[in-house]
Amino acid sequence: MGTVGLITDEAASAEVLxxxxxxRAVRGTDFINNFWRALANDPxxxxxTWERIKQVMAPGALDPLVKEMLYVAVSVANGCEYCAHSHxxxxxxxxxxxxxxxxxxxxxxxASQTNALATALQVETDDVFRME
Amino acid sequence: MGTVGLITDEAASAEVLxxxxxxRAVRGTDFINNFWRALANDPxxxxxTWERIKQVMAPGALDPLVKEMLYVAVSVANGCEYCAHSHxxxxxxxxxxxxxxxxxxxxxxxASQTNALATALQVETDDVFRME
Amino acid sequence: MGTVGLITDEAASAEVLxxxxxxRAVRGTDFINNFWRALANDPxxxxxTWERIKQVMAPGALDPLVKEMLYVAVSVANGCEYCAHSHxxxxxxxxxxxxxxxxxxxxxxxASQTNALATALQVETDDVFRME
Amino acid sequence: MGTVGLITDEAASAEVLxxxxxxRAVRGTDFINNFWRALANDPxxxxxTWERIKQVMAPGALDPLVKEMLYVAVSVANGCEYCAHSHxxxxxxxxxxxxxxxxxxxxxxxASQTNALATALQVETDDVFRME
Amino acid sequence: MGTVGLITDEAASAEVLxxxxxxRAVRGTDFINNFWRALANDPxxxxxTWERIKQVMAPGALDPLVKEMLYVAVSVANGCEYCAHSHxxxxxxxxxxxxxxxxxxxxxxxASQTNALATALQVETDDVFRME
Amino acid sequence: MGTVGLITDEAASAEVLxxxxxxRAVRGTDFINNFWRALANDPxxxxxTWERIKQVMAPGALDPLVKEMLYVAVSVANGCEYCAHSHxxxxxxxxxxxxxxxxxxxxxxxASQTNALATALQVETDDVFRME
Numbered sequence: 146m147g148t149v150g151l152i153t154d155e156a157a158s159a160e161v162l163x164x165x166x167x168x169r170a171v172r173g174t175d176f177i178n179n180f181w182r183a184l185a186n187d188p189x190x191x192x193x194t195w196e197r198i199k200q201v202m203a204p205g206a207l208d209p210l211v212k213e214m215l216y217v218a219v220s221v222a223n224g225c226e227y228c229a230h231s232h233x234x235x236x237x238x239x240x241x242x243x244x245x246x247x248x249x250x251x252x253x254x255x256a257s258q259t260n261a262l263a264t265a266l267q268v269e270t271d272d273v274f275r276m277e
Numbered sequence: 278m279g280t281v282g283l284i285t286d287e288a289a290s291a292e293v294l295x296x297x298x299x300x301r302a303v304r305g306t307d308f309i310n311n312f313w314r315a316l317a318n319d320p321x322x323x324x325x326t327w328e329r330i331k332q333v334m335a336p337g338a339l340d341p342l343v344k345e346m347l348y349v350a351v352s353v354a355n356g357c358e359y360c361a362h363s364h365x366x367x368x369x370x371x372x373x374x375x376x377x378x379x380x381x382x383x384x385x386x387x388a389s390q391t392n393a394l395a396t397a398l399q400v401e402t403d404d405v406f407r408m409e
Numbered sequence: 410m411g412t413v414g415l416i417t418d419e420a421a422s423a424e425v426l427x428x429x430x431x432x433r434a435v436r437g438t439d440f441i442n443n444f445w446r447a448l449a450n451d452p453x454x455x456x457x458t459w460e461r462i463k464q465v466m467a468p469g470a471l472d473p474l475v476k477e478m479l480y481v482a483v484s485v486a487n488g489c490e491y492c493a494h495s496h497x498x499x500x501x502x503x504x505x506x507x508x509x510x511x512x513x514x515x516x517x518x519x520a521s522q523t524n525a526l527a528t529a530l531q532v533e534t535d536d537v538f539r540m541e
Numbered sequence: 542m543g544t545v546g547l548i549t550d551e552a553a554s555a556e557v558l559x560x561x562x563x564x565r566a567v568r569g570t571d572f573i574n575n576f577w578r579a580l581a582n583d584p585x586x587x588x589x590t591w592e593r594i595k596q597v598m599a600p601g602a603l604d605p606l607v608k609e610m611l612y613v614a615v616s617v618a619n620g621c622e623y624c625a626h627s628h629x630x631x632x633x634x635x636x637x638x639x640x641x642x643x644x645x646x647x648x649x650x651x652a653s654q655t656n657a658l659a660t661a662l663q664v665e666t667d668d669v670f671r672m673e
Numbered sequence: 674m675g676t677v678g679l680i681t682d683e684a685a686s687a688e689v690l691x692x693x694x695x696x697r698a699v700r701g702t703d704f705i706n707n708f709w710r711a712l713a714n715d716p717x718x719x720x721x722t723w724e725r726i727k728q729v730m731a732p733g734a735l736d737p738l739v740k741e742m743l744y745v746a747v748s749v750a751n752g753c754e755y756c757a758h759s760h761x762x763x764x765x766x767x768x769x770x771x772x773x774x775x776x777x778x779x780x781x782x783x784a785s786q787t788n789a790l791a792t793a794l795q796v797e798t799d800d801v802f803r804m805e
Numbered sequence: 806m807g808t809v810g811l812i813t814d815e816a817a818s819a820e821v822l823x824x825x826x827x828x829r830a831v832r833g834t835d836f837i838n839n840f841w842r843a844l845a846n847d848p849x850x851x852x853x854t855w856e857r858i859k860q861v862m863a864p865g866a867l868d869p870l871v872k873e874m875l876y877v878a879v880s881v882a883n884g885c886e887y888c889a890h891s892h893x894x895x896x897x898x899x900x901x902x903x904x905x906x907x908x909x910x911x912x913x914x915x916a917s918q919t920n921a922l923a924t925a926l927q928v929e930t931d932d933v934f935r936m937e
Contacts, residue, residue: 280671
């Protein structure tokens with residue numbers, strides 16, 4: 146239904162299946178969501194994207210739930226429907242409560258409006274905000 | 278230098294000064310950044326925006342640093358230069374380390390690329406991601 | 410300073426000068442703003458863009474000031490700095506008062522936040538909003 | 542079907558119902574569109590958003606139809622599907638004719654293309670457009 | 674199902690039919706896609722848009738397939754679902770192979786992420802990139 | 806002047822210098838543009854971004870100039886000032902003529918306007934454009 150078909154396990158090459166298997170192992174589930182099945186039309190792009198996201202979203206100085214909420218924030222601002230759905234679901238799976246979701250929505254809405262105002266008013270950056 | 282002038286304390290009406298004073302009190306600093314001085318051209322809009330942001334950014338289910346990093350993420354995705362500067366500075370003031378900043382950048386970059394891919398491929402939302 | 414140089418009257422071809430002259434005649438001023446001088450690097454694109462904008466912004470079912478404020482609204486949402494400047498100035502020249510500017514800002518800010526919320530919540534369109 | 546469920550009247554808390562009742566009273570209709578039912582998952586966000594939009598969209602220096610068309614313009618530039626639907630419907634309900642809609646479309650299309658050109662050419666803002 | 678109805682051949686005015694006929698002749702097909710049927714609600718906008726796109730997309734210094742892939746790239750970055758579908762299909766019809774599609778996707782994803790990083794870091798433009 | 810400082814060769818760690826050296830070798834120049842010097846604040850992000858872009862922009866089914874123009878198109882639609890500058894310069898260095906630049910601008914402008922129209926009209930995707 147998209148601009149490419151979805152690659153089923155049956156239709157997948159060995160290279161694609163290896164990525165699917167790693168997704169399943171890392172996430173502890175058999176489920177492969179449509180994004181990866183669409184991306185699998187280009188095995189090299191699938192592999193590069195998965196390898197990178199696995200690194201970026203791993204626990205670090207920021208915890209995985211914070212990273213997932215940041216992902217939602219960017220996805221919403223970029224107007225990506227699929228991503229709004231998939232990363233909101235992922236954030237819930239990582240422990241986002243209804244209160245946290247409400248505050249996430251409020252921050253996104255607030256930032257969206259002051260972003261627009263700062264752009265409309267063409268506010269000049271204060272010197273104090275710039276790094277030398 | 279913007280599309281409106283900046284309102285100095287001297288030129289401010291009593292209504293505007295009252296908001297400036299509250300900004301100073303809440304933030305514990307005398308400094309009023311240009312965004313508020315530009316917005317002060319419309320005292321009602323200044324007051325409404327400040328009252329709302331004060332509520333939204335207060336500690337809650339999410340801590341203030343997480344909220345500030347979410348603000349950066351939205352601002353970057355919306356391409357707001359002023360906001361990228363001001364909220365990165367604010368996040369640092371609230372304790373964002375260089376490691377956290379690096380991970381914030383990596384998540385924003387990752388989300389931007391998968392947002393683009395999901396949109397390009399027009400990936401259909403998996404049923405499991407939808408709320409009933 | 411841009412990605413192309415600005416074409417001065419002296420450097421302009423006859424085709425470019427003809428467009429510059431028409432801009433001057435329609436606007437009743439000798440001033441040609443940088444946008445047109447940049448676009449003049451491609452005379453055909455200059456001419457096509459000017460001919461179309463002249464038609465679109467002419468008085469019609471919507472008056473020119475309303476059209477100019479719509480132009481500001483789109484420009485801000487698209488994050489175009491130059492356009493925020495040039496069309497805010499144009500709206501003022503066409504009679505936008507400080508009160509109107511304040512309300513324009515408020516609507517842009519309001520729309521930006523509910524746009525973000527509707528996208529974040531992936532609200533399904535009500536049937537009543539759809540045309541048959 | 543969204544990232545949150547829709548709150549029916551039956552499931553609504555007293556706080557939510559009070560907002561729904563005010564929406565009905567202000568608009569003179571029993572119908573509550575999905576945006577508000579989705580937002581009602583967070584009663585505080587629902588109330589803050591409704592109270593603000595009621596103020597912003599009230600008649601003022603700009604008439605309600607102009608405000609509604611500005612809302613459409615921002616919504617389209619932000620790529621918000623739901624909002625394009627709901628605010629086009631609202632503009633029609635406030636008197637937007639087919640001619641006005643056609644001109645609204647033409648201005649949005651025109652601005653979108655010159656926004657892109659000004660960004661691509663990185664046109665420097667003319668001094669005359671800047672406020673001191 | 675959109676914000677306007679689709680104009681069938683039966684409902685089309687002579688002015689609209691003339692554009693539909695030209696679309697059919699230029700493309701060598703009887704099929705008129707929904708975009709043009711929606712735009713036909715405003716015959717003048719339909720005609721202006723078609724006349725311009727016919728010129729812009731004609732072979733020139735860039736070949737039609739390159740132009741079509743550029744169109745896909747812009748459409749994806751602007752988050753236009755319809756356009757992602759229609760121009761991906763058009764690029765395939767003009768000879769885009771699976772390898773080319775994969776590379777197009779990779780470039781779009783790459784640009785999206787470095788765009789975000791450059792905006793987040795507010796990188797100052799190197800003098801060498803500016804035209805005098 | 807950005808949200809981070811620029812890392813000079815003198816201040817660079819061995820890890821950063823190794824990336825800078827590879828950039829110099831691949832591009833056949835001593836010059837390191839600001840983007841990489843800003844990114845170097847996070848050596849891991851610098852390395853991951855450079856390694857990926859080197860792969861993505863290499864000759865393949867699409868030639869490097871086409872890839873560079875696609876990069877410009879995405880950067881403009883995303884409103885990235887730095888990227889519009891740097892990738893326009895790169896496209897010129899790879900052989901983009903004035904004619905090609907003019908056509909690139911025209912396609913970007915055209916796509917931007919039909920993107921906006923398709924979103925405003927909420928045109929439903931034709932079945933023929935969807936992959937099974």
